Amino acid sequence: MSPRLRRIGERWLPWTLAWLLLAxxxxxxxxxxxxxxxxxxxxxxxxxxxxxxxxxxxADWRAGWLPSILTSLGIALASSIAATGVSAAFxxxxxxxxxxxxxxxxxxxxxxxxxxxIIYAVGMVRLWSKLSLLDSWLGVTIVHVILAMPLAxxxxxxxxxxxxxRLVQAARSLGARPPTVFGRVILPNILPGTxxxxxxxxxxxxxxxTVTLFITSRRLVTLPRxxxxxxxxxxxxxxxxIATVMLVVTIVCLLLRMTVWERLAQxxx
Amino acid sequence: MAFLDIRTLRKxxxxxxxxxxxxxxxxxxxxxxxxxxxxxxxxxxLMSIAGFTRPDSGTILLDGADITGVDPEDRNxxxxxxxxALFPHLSVANNIAFPLRVRNWDKARIAARVDEVMKLVGLDxxxxxKPRELSGGQQQRVAIGRALAFGPKILLLDEPxxxxxxxxxxxxxxELKRLHQETGVTFVFVTHDQEEAYAMSDRIAVFQNGNIVQxxxxxxxxxxxxxxxxxxxxxxxxxxxxxxxxxxxxxFGIRMPMPAAYDRTRHGDGAITVWVRPEDITLGDVAPGxxxxxxxxxxxxxxxxxxxxxxxxxxxxxxxxxxxxxxxRELTPGSAASCALLPSAIGxxxxx
Numbered sequence: 001m002s003p004r005l006r007r008i009g010e011r012w013l014p015w016t017l018a019w020l021l022l023a024x025x026x027x028x029x030x031x032x033x034x035x036x037x038x039x040x041x042x043x044x045x046x047x048x049x050x051x052x053x054x055x056x057x058x059a060d061w062r063a064g065w066l067p068s069i070l071t072s073l074g075i076a077l078a079s080s081i082a083a084t085g086v087s088a089a090f091x092x093x094x095x096x097x098x099x100x101x102x103x104x105x106x107x108x109x110x111x112x113x114x115x116x117x118i119i120y121a122v123g124m125v126r127l128w129s130k131l132s133l134l135d136s137w138l139g140v141t142i143v144h145v146i147l148a149m150p151l152a153x154x155x156x157x158x159x160x161x162x163x164x165x166r167l168v169q170a171a172r173s174l175g176a177r178p179p180t181v182f183g184r185v186i187l188p189n190i191l192p193g194t195x196x197x198x199x200x201x202x203x204x205x206x207x208x209x210t211v212t213l214f215i216t217s218r219r220l221v222t223l224p225r226x227x228x229x230x231x232x233x234x235x236x237x238x239x240x241x242i243a244t245v246m247l248v249v250t251i252v253c254l255l256l257r258m259t260v261w262e263r264l265a266q267x268x269x
Numbered sequence: 270m271a272f273l274d275i276r277t278l279r280k281x282x283x284x285x286x287x288x289x290x291x292x293x294x295x296x297x298x299x300x301x302x303x304x305x306x307x308x309x310x311x312x313x314x315l316m317s318i319a320g321f322t323r324p325d326s327g328t329i330l331l332d333g334a335d336i337t338g339v340d341p342e343d344r345n346x347x348x349x350x351x352x353x354a355l356f357p358h359l360s361v362a363n364n365i366a367f368p369l370r371v372r373n374w375d376k377a378r379i380a381a382r383v384d385e386v387m388k389l390v391g392l393d394x395x396x397x398x399k400p401r402e403l404s405g406g407q408q409q410r411v412a413i414g415r416a417l418a419f420g421p422k423i424l425l426l427d428e429p430x431x432x433x434x435x436x437x438x439x440x441x442x443x444e445l446k447r448l449h450q451e452t453g454v455t456f457v458f459v460t461h462d463q464e465e466a467y468a469m470s471d472r473i474a475v476f477q478n479g480n481i482v483q484x485x486x487x488x489x490x491x492x493x494x495x496x497x498x499x500x501x502x503x504x505x506x507x508x509x510x511x512x513x514x515x516x517x518x519x520x521f522g523i524r525m526p527m528p529a530a531y532d533r534t535r536h537g538d539g540a541i542t543v544w545v546r547p548e549d550i551t552l553g554d555v556a557p558g559x560x561x562x563x564x565x566x567x568x569x570x571x572x573x574x575x576x577x578x579x580x581x582x583x584x585x586x587x588x589x590x591x592x593x594x595x596x597x598r599e600l601t602p603g604s605a606a607s608c609a610l611l612p613s614a615i616g617x618x619x620x621x
Binding site for chain 1: 319320321340341342343344345346347348350352355357358367368369371372415416421425536555
């Protein structure tokens, strides 16, 4: 093999493949940006002109996008806080009292990851109709908490697994009561994992569509549900506009995280 | 009345008995070592004193007050773990300040005390370091400093030196002894290493199967083991069978006058059990008053300061002898040799 060919094989080929793969992951997402700018009132590429009317309609309360964004935001925040709290309590308890019960409970808690959401949804419809929780804030939030808990438990459990359980005994022997042990010893050590768990829980709730479709109808419209119905009913380009907004918000969050991370790393060293 | 009084403490985990009615009295300012093989109950007793293990029955008295049901955070005992259990998110200074903050000391007093403790354990230059940036020996010092910072009534140490290499272990043994003398705090130290126990303790409590089988000063335990277990557990002792009619002793087929340590009612007669320390047997030369006997060399192994020679006596008993290298080097397995021992070096075990 000639040195030139070899250089192409060793350097350019993997490089090109990697970028192609990245493009494959990202380009379909980017398609929503031009579509959002179309001047027509159906999903299409902006061939006849660019317009921001679909972004404007997002801000229009009566179009239903803004209320559903706020609904999803509220449910996702509540679910995230509740799921993180319950998961942290469970994970810390299981960490302190290792044994048969914690590991059995852990499997039960992780089961929403294993059971297909559609089957879960069918079960929840029956249960919630008996308890009159269908189409209610509480009903959706409880379901989202249950669905988000496995990820939060895994994230918090992972950060606890690096922690020596005897720290609890050490702190107590030094005179710390349980609340102090939690606040000054356990929490500072598992904070990164807990924040990761809270973010994952938020995302699970923010994205959830399968079970939500079954247990809500007219009163409670989350953003994924709104997107779903707008695809089913009409091909409203506002859909692409909301996707673009979410894309931008995500990228901004990622950039923010990276800079904050770098600054933290600098301060630490 | 003793400072810390442990009375008939029992603890079982299912069918496994960890503590089988342990009695132990510790005086204020004493350095007591709980010595025994793993699973003999010494750590269970330490954790019961610390308050983390609830005994099934029995009482623990501190200065006459019953503390059996008191929570560990209210006992004011320092505890040092084998793996140190330092708080990874706190600096050395903040680790040491932790028990003081928990007790709501004011800032100036905490700063002064942290300084004092760091000097005491020799860490005054490492205040800002995190535990993961310290060596094992330094982490050990932080753990000890943290446990001493709040002026505990008792310092409990659970095999704290077992993770260190030998040289560091020797240094830390001297350090612990110095800290014990300087602070005057009562130390209760758990270990399975007899040399560690000899080097530091005022008294040693030897554990076997959830019970203390002997308690005494290192010299007493070494020189007068109370049972076959204690005699065998300490110092690679030779446990031998002998014959006696009460007036003369027959060991390895050699008859000798009965040593003064023999007591017929305690040690019995006929077939009896005796012990001889490896360092009390000589190879070759015979001291005045010593009895000599011929043996066959089975093995010679170098142990640093001397050689450990395993020999077989005429009546087929295996004997371990510590001999200077100059003499032992000449021996080859299978060769014949001559050993000697003073009858006064023979110890007797009570009939069990």
